[in-house]
Every structure is written in C-alpha cells, then in structure tokens.
Amino acid sequence: MPIVGFQFDKLSAHRTGTIKGKIDIAHNVNIKDVKPDQINLDKKQDVLKFEFEFKVDYKPGLGNILLEGHLLYLDTPEKIKEIQTSWKKNKRLPDNITTNVINMVLTKSNVKSLILSQDVNLPPQIQLPKAMPKTNTENYIG
Structure with missing residues (x-):
C-alpha cells in the first residue's frame, strides 16, 4: 500500500569549520518510531506514522545536516496491526516496508539536504552529474 504523506518537522544545517584537505561525508537514516495515526480522506482511516531522522556528517568537524520528519503509511487494518506489533x-x-520507507526518506532528504548544504556552503553529499568534453571517437572501429 502507499505512502500517503511526508513532512519534515525539523531542518538543521550547521557549518563549524573551514574546508581543508580530504573530507569524509557520512549519511545515516534512522527510523525512530512507528505510531498509529489517522487520516481523513473520504472517511477516517488508520495509518502508521513513521518518524525518521536523516543525518549527514562532514568530517573532520566541518559540520552536519539533520533532518527530522515523518511519513504516513496506509494499509489494511490487519497489516497495520502486524507492522505495529513487530515494531513494538x-x-x-x-523488509518490503523498510525498503519503501527508507527509499522515500532518502529521496526527499537527499534533495533537501543538497539545498541546505549549498545554503551553508558545505560540499554536496551526493555526486552530482557534470558535463564532460566530448572525447574523440571518430577513429574508433568496433
């Protein structure tokens, strides 16, 4: 079943040092809690609220980005109860739920942290595509 809502609750970007030499960038995604919740589409429906934390650390001591938020997951009442029981x-x-939740958090959080890193002048945490000069392939015979 689908993820029906996504929201950031806390955004933090902090630069603490100047960039010199080699930089190590570490990512971490953590599901902090899973709670029951309700949404009102055409009628009230039970959902699961996944609270998450996405963190990017720039080492040695250059700064960090912290994003906290939640997403809402809709499924059958039986499946919701099963997931909630397993979590408790x-x-x-x-695995399939973890994959869907983590992928959604990574997609949204990487974009948001890329913008925040630019705002505080930290390097991007993901490799961005770059234009490269065209190589001479006219003489290639394959």
Whole structure:
C-alpha cells in the first residue's frame, strides 16, 4: 500500500569549520518510531506514522545536516496491526516496508539536504552529474 504523506518537522544545517584537505561525508537514516495515526480522506482511516531522522556528517568537524520528519503509511487494518506489533516487539519492520520507507526518506532528504548544504556552503553529499568534453571517437572501429 502507499505512502500517503511526508513532512519534515525539523531542518538543521550547521557549518563549524573551514574546508581543508580530504573530507569524509557520512549519511545515516534512522527510523525512530512507528505510531498509529489517522487520516481523513473520504472517511477516517488508520495509518502508521513513521518518524525518521536523516543525518549527514562532514568530517573532520566541518559540520552536519539533520533532518527530522515523518511519513504516513496506509494499509489494511490487519497489516497495520502486524507492522505495529513487530515494531513494538523488536523494533523491526518487514523488509518490503523498510525498503519503501527508507527509499522515500532518502529521496526527499537527499534533495533537501543538497539545498541546505549549498545554503551553508558545505560540499554536496551526493555526486552530482557534470558535463564532460566530448572525447574523440571518430577513429574508433568496433
């Protein structure tokens, strides 16, 4: 079933040092909690609220970006109860749910953190495409 809502609750970009030499950039996505919630589409429906944290650390001591938020996941009442029980019991989620949630968080958070990194003059945390000069392939025989 689909993810029906996504929202950032906290955005933080902090630069603490000047950029010199080699920079290590580490990413971390963490699902902090899974809670029951309700939305009102045409009628009230039960959903799961996945609270997440996305963090980018620039080392050594150059700065960090922290994004916190939540997304809403809609499914059948039985599936919602099953996911919630699994989370309460051992803080684990089914693989397909984890994949969908993490991919959505990564997609939205990478774009947002790219903008924030530019605002505080930190390097981008993902490799951006670059234009390259055309190589001479006229003599290629293949």
